Amino acid sequence: MNLTELNRVATAMVAPGKGILAADESSGTIKKRFDAIGVESTEGNRRDYREMLFRSEEAMRQHISGVILYDETIWQNAKDGTPLIKLIEQSGAIPGIKVDEGTQALPMCPGETVTVGLDKLAERLKKYYERGARFAKWRAVIDIGSGIPSMTAISVNAHALARYAALCQAAQIVPIVEPEVLMDGDHDIDRCYEVTQRVLNKTFQELRVQRVALEGMVLKPNMAVSGKKCAKQASVAEVAEKTVRLLKACVPAAVPGIAFLSGGQSDEEATAHLDAMNRLGRLPWGLTFSYGRALQAAPQKAWSGKAENVAAGQRAFSHRARMNGLASQGKWDPSQEKKAA
Numbered sequence: 001m002n003l004t005e006l007n008r009v010a011t012a013m014v015a016p017g018k019g020i021l022a023a024d025e026s027s028g029t030i031k032k033r034f035d036a037i038g039v040e041s042t043e044g045n046r047r048d049y050r051e052m053l054f055r056s057e058e059a060m061r062q063h064i065s066g067v068i069l070y071d072e073t074i075w076q077n078a079k080d081g082t083p084l085i086k087l088i089e090q091s092g093a094i095p096g097i098k099v100d101e102g103t104q105a106l107p108m109c110p111g112e113t114v115t116v117g118l119d120k121l122a123e124r125l126k127k128y129y130e131r132g133a134r135f136a137k138w139r140a141v142i143d144i145g146s147g148i149p150s151m152t153a154i155s156v157n158a159h160a161l162a163r164y165a166a167l168c169q170a171a172q173i174v175p176i177v178e179p180e181v182l183m184d185g186d187h188d189i190d191r192c193y194e195v196t197q198r199v200l201n202k203t204f205q206e207l208r209v210q211r212v213a214l215e216g217m218v219l220k221p222n223m224a225v226s227g228k229k230c231a232k233q234a235s236v237a238e239v240a241e242k243t244v245r246l247l248k249a250c251v252p253a254a255v256p257g258i259a260f261l262s263g264g265q266s267d268e269e270a271t272a273h274l275d276a277m278n279r280l281g282r283l284p285w286g287l288t289f290s291y292g293r294a295l296q297a298a299p300q301k302a303w304s305g306k307a308e309n310v311a312a313g314q315r316a317f318s319h320r321a322r323m324n325g326l327a328s329q330g331k332w333d334p335s336q337e338k339k340a341a
């Protein structure tokens, strides 16, 4: 393992003004997104949609450091025969790959899941590296509810995340470690804080036990936010202050960067939260975005599966990428949203 090179890639993934496009929706998830805009989820439509994003010159060159791909996409070619992964490389962004195989019910733990995909992972990573992937992603899902999460769910998911991360580094691939505490539910921000703290502490304990080099990874956490159904929604300032406090307590400074998931926040909320955190002063790590929905909802709607809407889809994507690029430097302002509209 070449740690200097892993650290170089991880640092580039969280470069100031840039962040990660999470375009790694599995077949089930992309179908849901396409259903919402009335587009059939065929292989061709998935290709056309992602090609539209990766050919968005301004967004890709200036605001996107890396793209997380799904297995189908990393082997797909654009309409003109260029591999989609080459479009990403040509834009200067780094290609990455989702390598988990989703979640399964966790035995003896009703309502909880464990993320699977470790079998044959070493062989798969080798093929992805040869294809050009320089980072990978694995998402663990922790739900908050009555009596959950259990220590069992936190522990087995942290163990799997660390196993995955160690395998990635051995294959010269930077692992994005994503332990997502869901924001569904009616819990308040303090409950989210407390659960996320337990999850992050256990995850970093496992990473150390399994000898993962913290300098060669990126963390992709949720923010400390109120549950979607909570009557009292925390303000932007409270989310920023509590999230940064939480991360400072749990994430060693050796980690080069933290790239948040959006988790169901609206586009503008996700941007405002990131911006407010970056305005809080000097932080030990780079703090940026690795958004799926908060980057793609607008371009999906603008495109709606029609070739004549490609330019509008690219404009919508570039706008969100630019807004989040500003937020990653604490330079965003709501008036910039209005100006573009």
Ligand code: 5MM
Pocket (backbone or CB within 6 Å): 022, 023, 024, 025, 026, 027, 028, 029, 030, 068, 102, 139, 180, 260, 261, 262, 263, 264, 290, 291, 292, 293, 294
């Ligand atoms: C883009 O969605 C990713 C893949 O999800 P599925 O395996 O469920 O299809 C997902 O892992 C994503 O990278 C993160 O959850 C962050 O996405 P959001 O939309 O929460 O920013």
